[in-house]
Amino acid sequence: MQFTAKQIAEFIGGRVEGNEQATVSTFAKIEEATEGAITFLSNPKYTSYIYNTKASIVLVNDDLKLEHPVDSTLIRVPNAYECVAKLMQMYAATLPKKTGIDPLAFVSKTAEIGKDVYVGPFTYIGEGVKIGDGTRIFPNVTIYDGCQIGKNVTIHAGAVIGADGFGFAPNTEGYEKIPQLGTVIIEDDVEIGANTCVDRSTMGETIIHKGVKLDNLIQVAHNCEIGENTVMSAQVGMAGSTKIGAWCMVGGQAGFSGHIKIADKTFVGAQSGVISNTKGNGEQLIGAPAVNPKMYFKARALDAKLPEMYRQIAQLQREIDELKKKLL
Amino acid sequence: MQFTAKQIAEFIGGRVEGNEQATVSTFAKIEEATEGAITFLSNPKYTSYIYNTKASIVLVNDDLKLEHPVDSTLIRVPNAYECVAKLMQMYAATLPKKTGIDPLAFVSKTAEIGKDVYVGPFTYIGEGVKIGDGTRIFPNVTIYDGCQIGKNVTIHAGAVIGADGFGFAPNTEGYEKIPQLGTVIIEDDVEIGANTCVDRSTMGETIIHKGVKLDNLIQVAHNCEIGENTVMSAQVGMAGSTKIGAWCMVGGQAGFSGHIKIADKTFVGAQSGVISNTKGNGEQLIGAPAVNPKMYFKARALDAKLPEMYRQIAQLQREIDELKKKLL
Amino acid sequence: MQFTAKQIAEFIGGRVEGNEQATVSTFAKIEEATEGAITFLSNPKYTSYIYNTKASIVLVNDDLKLEHPVDSTLIRVPNAYECVAKLMQMYAATLPKKTGIDPLAFVSKTAEIGKDVYVGPFTYIGEGVKIGDGTRIFPNVTIYDGCQIGKNVTIHAGAVIGADGFGFAPNTEGYEKIPQLGTVIIEDDVEIGANTCVDRSTMGETIIHKGVKLDNLIQVAHNCEIGENTVMSAQVGMAGSTKIGAWCMVGGQAGFSGHIKIADKTFVGAQSGVISNTKGNGEQLIGAPAVNPKMYFKARALDAKLPEMYRQIAQLQREIDELKKKLL
Numbered sequence: 014m015q016f017t018a019k020q021i022a023e024f025i026g027g028r029v030e031g032n033e034q035a036t037v038s039t040f041a042k043i044e045e046a047t048e049g050a051i052t053f054l055s056n057p058k059y060t061s062y063i064y065n066t067k068a069s070i071v072l073v074n075d076d077l078k079l080e081h082p083v084d085s086t087l088i089r090v091p092n093a094y095e096c097v098a099k100l101m102q103m104y105a106a107t108l109p110k111k112t113g114i115d116p117l118a119f120v121s122k123t124a125e126i127g128k129d130v131y132v133g134p135f136t137y138i139g140e141g142v143k144i145g146d147g148t149r150i151f152p153n154v155t156i157y158d159g160c161q162i163g164k165n166v167t168i169h170a171g172a173v174i175g176a177d178g179f180g181f182a183p184n185t186e187g188y189e190k191i192p193q194l195g196t197v198i199i200e201d202d203v204e205i206g207a208n209t210c211v212d213r214s215t216m217g218e219t220i221i222h223k224g225v226k227l228d229n230l231i232q233v234a235h236n237c238e239i240g241e242n243t244v245m246s247a248q249v250g251m252a253g254s255t256k257i258g259a260w261c262m263v264g265g266q267a268g269f270s271g272h273i274k275i276a277d278k279t280f281v282g283a284q285s286g287v288i289s290n291t292k293g294n295g296e297q298l299i300g301a302p303a304v305n306p307k308m309y310f311k312a313r314a315l316d317a318k319l320p321e322m323y324r325q326i327a328q329l330q331r332e333i334d335e336l337k338k339k340l341l
Numbered sequence: 342m343q344f345t346a347k348q349i350a351e352f353i354g355g356r357v358e359g360n361e362q363a364t365v366s367t368f369a370k371i372e373e374a375t376e377g378a379i380t381f382l383s384n385p386k387y388t389s390y391i392y393n394t395k396a397s398i399v400l401v402n403d404d405l406k407l408e409h410p411v412d413s414t415l416i417r418v419p420n421a422y423e424c425v426a427k428l429m430q431m432y433a434a435t436l437p438k439k440t441g442i443d444p445l446a447f448v449s450k451t452a453e454i455g456k457d458v459y460v461g462p463f464t465y466i467g468e469g470v471k472i473g474d475g476t477r478i479f480p481n482v483t484i485y486d487g488c489q490i491g492k493n494v495t496i497h498a499g500a501v502i503g504a505d506g507f508g509f510a511p512n513t514e515g516y517e518k519i520p521q522l523g524t525v526i527i528e529d530d531v532e533i534g535a536n537t538c539v540d541r542s543t544m545g546e547t548i549i550h551k552g553v554k555l556d557n558l559i560q561v562a563h564n565c566e567i568g569e570n571t572v573m574s575a576q577v578g579m580a581g582s583t584k585i586g587a588w589c590m591v592g593g594q595a596g597f598s599g600h601i602k603i604a605d606k607t608f609v610g611a612q613s614g615v616i617s618n619t620k621g622n623g624e625q626l627i628g629a630p631a632v633n634p635k636m637y638f639k640a641r642a643l644d645a646k647l648p649e650m651y652r653q654i655a656q657l658q659r660e661i662d663e664l665k666k667k668l669l
Numbered sequence: 670m671q672f673t674a675k676q677i678a679e680f681i682g683g684r685v686e687g688n689e690q691a692t693v694s695t696f697a698k699i700e701e702a703t704e705g706a707i708t709f710l711s712n713p714k715y716t717s718y719i720y721n722t723k724a725s726i727v728l729v730n731d732d733l734k735l736e737h738p739v740d741s742t743l744i745r746v747p748n749a750y751e752c753v754a755k756l757m758q759m760y761a762a763t764l765p766k767k768t769g770i771d772p773l774a775f776v777s778k779t780a781e782i783g784k785d786v787y788v789g790p791f792t793y794i795g796e797g798v799k800i801g802d803g804t805r806i807f808p809n810v811t812i813y814d815g816c817q818i819g820k821n822v823t824i825h826a827g828a829v830i831g832a833d834g835f836g837f838a839p840n841t842e843g844y845e846k847i848p849q850l851g852t853v854i855i856e857d858d859v860e861i862g863a864n865t866c867v868d869r870s871t872m873g874e875t876i877i878h879k880g881v882k883l884d885n886l887i888q889v890a891h892n893c894e895i896g897e898n899t900v901m902s903a904q905v906g907m908a909g910s911t912k913i914g915a916w917c918m919v920g921g922q923a924g925f926s927g928h929i930k931i932a933d934k935t936f937v938g939a940q941s942g943v944i945s946n947t948k949g950n951g952e953q954l955i956g957a958p959a960v961n962p963k964m965y966f967k968a969r970a971l972d973a974k975l976p977e978m979y980r981q982i983a984q985l986q987r988e989i990d991e992l993k994k995k996l997l
Contacts, residue, residue, distance in 0.1 A: 040850055040872040042892065052872075058928060098838045098847045101871075105848035117775055119445055119462040119480070134775040135463045135791045135809070137480035137498070151832070152775070152793035152811045153463070155480045155498035155535075167846075169832040170793070170811035171864065173535035176479070176497040179556040179574065182426045187530060187552035187570045190495075191426045192433035194368055202843060207811075207829035207866045208499065208886075210535045210557040210575075215429075216368040216380075224843035228835040229866040229888050230536075230906075232557050232575040232593070236370065242843045246835065247866075247888040248906045248924075250558075250576045250593050252611075265888070265906050266924045266942075268576075268594045268612055272386060283908070284924055284942045284957055286612045301612055308645060315647040317964060319971040325654050326981050332661050333988050339668055340995055447773055447790040447808070463791045465808035465826070481791070483808045483826035483863075501863035504807070504825040507884040507902065510754045515858060515880035515898045518823075519754045520761035522696055536827065538863045538885040538903075543757075544696040544708075558864075560885050560903040560921070564698065578886075578904045578921050580939075596904075596922045596940055600714060614940045629940055636973060643975040653982050660989050667996055 014038060014107070018070050018086045021051070024103075025096045027072070031086030035069045040101060043068065055094035072096050111149065127164065139175070145201065157213060163201035169229070171208040174199065178212040178219075178235020178253065191215060193235060200224075206231065206247065222259070240277065258294070268301075282306070342366060342435070346398050346414045349379070352431075353424045355400070359414030363397045368429060371396065383422035400424050439477065455492065467503070473529065485541060491529035497557070499536040502527065506540040506547075506563020506581060519543060521563060528552075534559065534575065550587070568605060586622070596629075610634070670694060670763070674726050674742045677707070680759075681752045683728070687742030691725045696757060699724065711750035728752050767805065783820065795831070801857065813869060819857035825885070827864040830855065834868040834875075834891020834909060847871060849891060856880075862887065862903065878915070896933060914950070924957075938962070 019033040041050035043059055046068030053072040054063055063071060063083055071085045072093040090096045110131070114120055117134035124142040132138065133152035142156050145164035150156070154168050157175030168174070180191035195214030199221045205211070206229035211219060214236040221227070225239050228247040233239065237251050240259035249263050252271035257263075261275060264283030269275070273287065278295040281287060286301030300309040315322075347361040369378035371387055374396030381400040382391055391399060391411055399413045400421040418424045438459070442448055445462035452470040460466065461480035470484050473492035478484070482496050485503030496502070508519035523542030527549045533539070534557035539547060542564040549555070553567050556575040561567065565579050568587035577591050580599035585591075589603060592611030597603070601615065606623045609615060614629030628637040643650075675689040697706035699715055702724035709728040710719050719727060719739055727741045728749040746752045766787070770776055773790035780798040788794065789808035798812050801820035806812070810824050813831030824830070836847035851870030855877045861867070862885035867875060870892040877883070877895050884903040889895065893907050896915035905919050908927035913919075917931060920939030925931070929943065934951045937943060942957030956965040971978075 042870075042873040045873045056928065095838060098845065101848045101850060102845065105850065115775075119443075133811075134793050135481065137462050151813075153481055153499075153791065153809055153827075153829075155461075157479075157498070167833075170813070170829040171481075171499055171536065171809075171827055171866075173481075173498040173557075176535040176557065177495075177532075179534065179554070180426075181532075181554050181572065182423060188554055188572065189426070189430065190532070192429045194429060194433065204833075204837075204846070206835065207832040207868075208536050208558075208827065208864050210499075212535075212557070214370075217370045217373050226835070226837050226844055228890075229829075229832065229868070230558060230864075230886060234556075234575065242839075244837065244844065246908065247890065248576065248904065252574065252593055265908055266594070266922070270611065272384065283926065302641060304645070311648050312644040313958060315651055316968040317960070318651065320967050322651060322654055323971055323974065323978060325658070326978055326985070329654070329657050329661060329985050330981070332665075333985060333992065336661065336664055336668065336992055337988075340992065447771075463809065465790050481809050481827075483789075485807075485826070499809075499827055499864065501809075501826040501885075504863040504885065505823075505860075507862065507882070508754075509860075509882050509900065510751060511898075516882055516900065517754065517758065518860070520757045522757060522761065536864050536886075538827075540863075540885070542698075545698040545701050558886060562884075562903065576904065580902065580921055594922070598939065600712065630969060632973070639976050640972040643979055646979065650979060650982055653986070657982070657985050657989060660993075664989065664992055664996065 014104075016051075018088060021070065021100065022088050025072075025088070025090060025099060027088040027090040027096065028075075029086060029088055033086075035086040037069050040097070040104070041068060043071065051097075051100070053093045053097040055092075055097075072100075115152075121158075133170070151207075157197075159196040160199070160213070161196065162199045163203065163223070165202050166199055167204045169205060169207040169209075172205050173208075173210045174205070175213040176210060178215055180215055180235065180253075195219065195235070197221070200241075203227075209233075212237075228265070234271070246283065282309075342432075344379075346416060349398065349428065350416050353400075353416070353418060353427060355416040355418040355424065357414060357416055361414075363414040365397050368425070368432070369396060371399065379425075379428070381421045381425040383420075383425075400428075443480075449486075461498070479535075485525075488525040488527070488541070490527045491531065491551070493530050494527055495532045497533060497535040497537075500533050501536075501538045502533070503541040504538060506543055508543055508563065508581075523547065523563070525549070528569075531555075537561075540565075556593070562599070574611065610637075670760075672707075674744060677726065677756065678744050681728075681744070681746060681755060683744040683746040683752065685742060685744055689742075691742040693725050696753070696760070697724060699727065707753075707756070709749045709753040711748075711753075728756075771808075777814075789826070807863075813853075815852040816855070816869070817852065818855045819859065819879070821858050822855055823860045825861060825863040825865075828861050829864075829866045830861070831869040832866060834871055836871055836891065836909075851875065851891070853877075856897075859883075865889075868893075884921070890927070902939065938965075 018035045037051040043052045043062040046052045051070040052068040114132040115134045118132040118136045120138040121140040123140045127146035131149040136154040139158035143161045148166040150168045151170040160175040175197045177193040181188035197219045200223040202224045204226045209231040211233040212235045220238045222241045224242040226244040232250040234253040236254040238256040243261040245263040246265035248266045250268045254272045257275040258277035261279045263281045267285045270288040276291045276294045280297045282299030285303040287303045346363045365379040371380045371390040374380045379398040380396040442460040443462045446460045446464045448466040449468040451468045455474035459477040464482040467486035471489045476494040478496045479498040488503040503525045505521040509516035525547045528551040530552045532554045537559040539561040540563045548566045550569045552570040554572040560578040562581040564582040566584040571589040573591040574593035576594045578596045582600045585603040586605035589607045591609045595613045598616040604619045604622045608625045610627030613631040615631045674691045693707040699708045699718040702708045707726040708724040770788040771790045774788040774792045776794040777796040779796045783802035787805040792810040795814035799817045804822040806824045807826040816831040831853045833849040837844035853875045856879040858880045865887040867889040868891045878897045880898040882900040888906040890909040892910040894912040899917040901919040902921035904922045906924045910928045913931040914933035917935045919937045923941045926944045932947045932950045936953045938955030941959040943959045
């Protein structure tokens with residue numbers, strides 16, 4: 014499959030700068046591209062690469078200003094990142110898709126599997142599980158009894174859906190298990206990363222709403238709820254019964270205490286520890302315990318000045334003592 | 342299976358307030374309960390729900406004071422949370438239990454498997470592994486050669502027991518592997534969460550004592566030891582050779598340095614970093630490096646005042662300079 | 670297999686102190702050793718154990734000074750830790766090694782598998798995957814299509830290599846998936862821990878260079894690169910496109926922002942958050958955001974003095990006010 018700069022520009026509505034007949038057959042990162050590859054420039058951090066890239070075509074933003082001419086043919090578009098994503102989606106749609114239930118998977122007789130579903134080898138689908146149309150479940154996934162998975166969901170290898178929530182009641186000799194009688198509901202268009210865990214609820218359901226994207230190695234505890242189109246980076250942890258709103262963004266390794274409510278469009282920085290309810294939509298939180306970014310960065314900057322502040326206080330005390338002596 | 346408020350109250354020793362013949366057949370969370378469900382109110386955060394819940398029966402604490410009458414039948418008990426747990430255990434005991442070694446599991450010929458054991462599909466039990474009576478091992482678990490698992494242990498999907506500890510000795514060209522010749526011992530009544538890893542020791546054993554409960558995605562490094570009835574929330578990490586006492590509680594995403602000793606009944610807050618031995622039993626630790634909660638919360642509160650303190654110090658300097666001038 | 674102190678001392682070039690005919694057949698930790706075991710003393714934390722150990726032989730450093738005689742036979746060597754590692758490697762080489770592709774593994778017809786490879790039960794090797802000679806892949810591992818694994822690599826149970834990178838472009842209704850068209854390259858002599866995830870790149874490759882050692886539950890995002898002989902403890906997370914140099918050491922639970930470059934021989938403390946490029950080789954970083962250890966430990970020490978500093982500032986203000994009054 015080969016395309017010319019002219020064809021691509023027409024398809025994505027861009028403007029060619031250079032050789033309209035430049036031809037590409039693959040995608041590459043700007044710093045690694047070779048002849049025959051199309052790449053893109055979006056993050057300003059990478060601007061310097063455009064002068065040396067061997068890519069035949071580079072998608073760039075309309076407003077990119079060059080310091081001197083470049084060898085590659087450019088296609089100028091309003092948003093280079095969006096356009097390369099569009100081209101990649103187009104290309105990906107032409108690739109063969111895995112479908113069907115692999116004979117090496119285990120699917121309970123009482124499970125209901127939709128159309129055009131892929132279930133990979135060594136994936137376990139428990140009793141009464143429902144899987145919607147077009148959902149893809151990679152190898153070595155475990156879905157415990159009774160969980161419901163929507164349409165066009167992607168679950169990556171090693172994920173565990175519906176293991177027991179972590180509930181124990183202490184007695185004098187040890188802990189007694191609190192049975193986890195609920196399930197997990199994963200709605201349409203969700204993506205679950207590799208080795209991520211979503212626990213079943215004690216009663217009722219743990220719910221991952223439509224369009225949520227969870228990266229790898231995330232922990233979603235029992236009775237949690239994640240609102241539509243919220244995205245979470247790898248290794249985030251949510252304690253029990255916490256509810257996160259829609260369209261939130263959560264950085265990697267962040268943690269949430271149990272039994273709190275996070276409003277829509279909340280932005281949580283990486284490694285933050287969120288321990289209480291947000292006050293309204295659109296808050297930005299960072300640090301542990303999490304505060305607003307302005308306060309966080311001020312405090313962190315003054316961290317570096319603490320030794321100076323400590324010395325200054327002692328110095329002020331000495332100067333005051335001097336003054337006192339003089340005034341006696 | 343249906344029960345009346347009267348039957349339940351008799352069973353758990355409670356007092357009915359409302360319709361003794363109210364009938365339930367399922368459990369539900371107070372905010373989601375519908376007719377026919379029993380729920381409970383224990384966490385004061387949820388008190389407002391009692392006025393609107395559709396639950397037929399609500400278990401409440403003896404001392405709950407209502408602002409106005411409610412529709413649901415109440416059962417008053419000394420500890421609502423304990424009572425609902427008791428009812429759920431009773432109910433869970435009536436459910437069918439998975440038992441037997443699934444034909445899709447791999448069990449080494451030299452492994453010894455006790456009575457009433459469940460081993461799920463795609464679970465791997467290595468050579469010489471011993472599994473005690475009544476233990477349940479969910480799908481996709483890997484137990485390396487030589488590990489010993491006690492009685493009535495639960496191991497959730499994707500957990501890995503007995504992988505090599507992380508030991509390498511540097512030389513000029515790279516690292517040489519230090520063979521991990523020990524094993525893992527998991528005693529009776531332990532629960533291990535999904536995708537949690539317990540590494541084998543370099544020599545001797547990594548030991549998880551009786552009644553320990555580990556949540557998901559936890560890392561227990563080589564040569565570690567965890568005392569009886571200690572509980573750890575998800576994503577906790579222990580570095581090598583660290584020993585944690587009995588009856589400790591560890592919050593999610595906390596970490597422990599290697600080669601340290603944590604005494605019994607230590608409480609470690611979420612995301613803490615514990616880097617040294619505790620001084621005695623019952624310490625509370627939080628933050629990184631972990632300190633006592635009083636010091637931690639004071640320091641965090643003063644974080645917010647750092648900019649003000651910084652300004653004040655400069656202001657004090659100016660005032661002193663003024664005074665000095667006047668005294669000249 | 671039994672060895673005398675004399676034989677061992679000759680083999681590793683050490684000097685026997687005590688009974689040259691003392692005989693051992695197993696390794697043990699100093700605090701747990703029984704008769705017939707060889708142990709070692711390297712970490713000074715454990716020195717007190719030498720006076721009570723039941724080990725028949727203890728490897729110790731040349732410069733160890735004893736307060737009084739001990740029962741065990743000692744072998745003095747320049748580096749006891751290195752010597753015990755050497756003995757363990759020698760012993761491990763005599764143990765039977767797992768080899769071959771287990772009939773319960775899934776290996777795609779288009780995969781290329783080298784010589785002397787072990788692939789455990791329930792491990793999935795996707796299309797076009799290449800596995801080099803001598804590589805060992807434990808049970809329940811998933812290697813997605815197109816990934817390349819070098820020679821003498823070890824991949825522990827539950828690891829996932831080549832799952833989709835976490836890339837989504839927002840639109841008004843939700844997020845569109847950005848296809849992850851690249852792959853993963855893992856070079857020779859790498860060790861990957863249990864349940865660790867290495868994502869495939871968006872385009873080009875995610876690369877783990879020769880000799881890298883990754884512990885359990887680590888997240889390596891799309892387009893990352895890890896330089897030769899870098900070691901990372903458990904639960905570390907790298908965000909997308911970050912490049913880490915050679916011979917770095919990264920403590921457990923540390924995190925790296927995306928699109929940054931870490932130079933060679935960088936040392937990153939446990940739980941640190943590295944958010945920007947390093948300035949040169951050999952930097953030491955700790956804390957979040959990570960700074961140099963001197964600044965970090967000063968700031969943490971002054972954390973404890975914040976309440977005192979806060980009170981002192983108020984006190985200074987009062988004293989100045991007093992002085993002002995006197996001067997009026």
